[in-house]
Amino acid sequence: MATPSSPPKILLTGATGYEGGSVLHRLFKHPSLASILSPSNPVTLPVRPGGGDRISKLTETYGPRVNPIAITSLDDVETVKALAAEHDMVINAGTGFHPASAEALVRGLAARKAATGQPAVWMIHTSGCSNISDKPITGAARPDVEHDDADSAAVFAFEAAENEREWYAQRAAELVVLRLGEELGVSAISIQAPCIFGTGEGLFQQAGLMIPVTMASVLQQGYGVTVGDGTGDIDYVHIADLVDLYVLCVLNIVEHGGSSLETGRHGIIFPTAGRTLTRDIALRCLDVAFAAGHLPKEGGPQTKEIRTLSLEESAAMTAGNLYIAETGLAGHRKTKGTVARTRLGWEPVYLEDAWMQDFETEMKAALEGKRGSTFEACIAAEGHSKEICQYF
Numbered sequence: 001m002a003t004p005s006s007p008p009k010i011l012l013t014g015a016t017g018y019e020g021g022s023v024l025h026r027l028f029k030h031p032s033l034a035s036i037l038s039p040s041n042p043v044t045l046p047v048r049p050g051g052g053d054r055i056s057k058l059t060e061t062y063g064p065r066v067n068p069i070a071i072t073s074l075d076d077v078e079t080v081k082a083l084a085a086e087h088d089m090v091i092n093a094g095t096g097f098h099p100a101s102a103e104a105l106v107r108g109l110a111a112r113k114a115a116t117g118q119p120a121v122w123m124i125h126t127s128g129c130s131n132i133s134d135k136p137i138t139g140a141a142r143p144d145v146e147h148d149d150a151d152s153a154a155v156f157a158f159e160a161a162e163n164e165r166e167w168y169a170q171r172a173a174e175l176v177v178l179r180l181g182e183e184l185g186v187s188a189i190s191i192q193a194p195c196i197f198g199t200g201e202g203l204f205q206q207a208g209l210m211i212p213v214t215m216a217s218v219l220q221q222g223y224g225v226t227v228g229d230g231t232g233d234i235d236y237v238h239i240a241d242l243v244d245l246y247v248l249c250v251l252n253i254v255e256h257g258g259s260s261l262e263t264g265r266h267g268i269i270f271p272t273a274g275r276t277l278t279r280d281i282a283l284r285c286l287d288v289a290f291a292a293g294h295l296p297k298e299g300g301p302q303t304k305e306i307r308t309l310s311l312e313e314s315a316a317m318t319a320g321n322l323y324i325a326e327t328g329l330a331g332h333r334k335t336k337g338t339v340a341r342t343r344l345g346w347e348p349v350y351l352e353d354a355w356m357q358d359f360e361t362e363m364k365a366a367l368e369g370k371r372g373s374t375f376e377a378c379i380a381a382e383g384h385s386k387e388i389c390q391y392f
């Protein structure tokens with residue numbers, strides 16, 4: 001795509017988040033990228049300044065290698081599009097629940113391509129496996145289906161059909177990126193993550209979602225919960241392995257023009273390192289809390305107990321969002337990650353042992369008051385996005 005003498009201009013969203021902050025950190029740590037991500041070619045970081053001085057912290061930490069730009073919100077799609085139009089590569093590592101800004105980023109990249117006449121511009125998008133989940137309580141149950149990214153086009157077609165039936169912001173964002181990328185000649189891939197675990201390396205949000213939220217609930221209530229028949233499942237990946245995949249993608253693009261990457265509807269990548277029953281996440285939280293003497297609580301269950309909730313009851317954990325409650329707690333989301341391993345040589349190193357160990361890390365972090373992850377924050381971005389999305 002480019003050489004150190006003409007390095008690609010890169011924009012990264014989500015620098016204040018768990019994934020985006022970790023990706024940024026790892027990009028700067030990779031020796032092969034040092035000449036590309038240099039003070040003369042800083043990474044543009046659109047961020048909401050927030051209450052504290054997050055922009056100063058980014059600059060103090062990474063120096064002139066970053067160019068943080070204050071934005072009011074991703075809802076300001078004209079600004080987002082104009083920013084993308086000044087870049088050759090967008091790493092959309094912030095919220096996956098904002099189709100309007102995802103669309104704006106692709107449109108901006110297309111404008112860049114048209115203005116410069118360069119052969120390729122790239123979008124690395126971030127999404128999540130609830131896109132392919134079944135809805136075993138209110139819809140179809142598909143407990144045995146495993147989606148394989150080796151046939152990404154089939155996954156794309158499945159998601160497109162699902163979204164016709166029921167619009168879901170995170171799925172809409174992925175579809176718009178891949179479909180519009182094809183139409184406008186923007187090379188787009190989507191890293192569709194399962195449950196991410198492990199402590200992140202970014203400057204701000206360092207906690208994942210599923211284990212921290214479940215741990216908080218278990219420690220507070222003294223019991224775990226499940227929804228449905230208890231067979232709901234999800235794959236997992238450690239944040240460090242996940243961000244390594246982003247780095248591999250960036251490297252492949254800058255060093256080999258993205259020759260190992262398929263794009264558009266063929267560009268969905270599942271980064272998976274292991275699989276668990278969702279119910280077992282709650283059970284493992286109980287295991288570590290009982291073993292460390294933090295449970296049982298006075299007045300609470302004296303043995304390890306998993307209560308089966310109705311969908312409506314469980315939605316208290318997911319900001320009242322019934323869709324996320326059903327896919328997140330009862331759904332089956334089996335993804336087979338073939339592409340990253342076979343095409344990019346990605347080999348996750350944090351496997352089942354690390355997964356099990358993370359529950360203790362998260363319990364300690366929760367007890368030290370270092371965790372505040374909520375589903376609410378995760379899905380907040382979908383707010384007005386459907387209305388301002390031009391494409392769907």
Ligand SMILES: NC(=O)c1ccc[n+]([C@@H]2O[C@H](COP(=O)([O-])OP(=O)(O)OC[C@H]3O[C@@H](n4cnc5c(N)ncnc54)[C@H](OP(=O)(O)O)[C@@H]3O)[C@@H](O)[C@H]2O)c1
Pocket residue numbers: 013014015016017018019020047048050072073074075093094095096097126127128129170192193194195196197205208209210377378380381
């Ligand atoms: N975490 C997981 O376990 C997980 C698993 C699978 C898939 N994913 C996918 O990955 C995405 C990112 O996850 P994450 O854990 O990194 O989330 P996160 O820590 O909550 O970070 C989200 C980032 O997006 C930014 N953002 C959100 N809404 C915005 C808005 N309206 N305007 C401007 N910026 C906005 C946030 O900025 P502020 O700091 O200003 O809020 C933050 O930088 C998820 O949305 C999901 O699609 C996550």
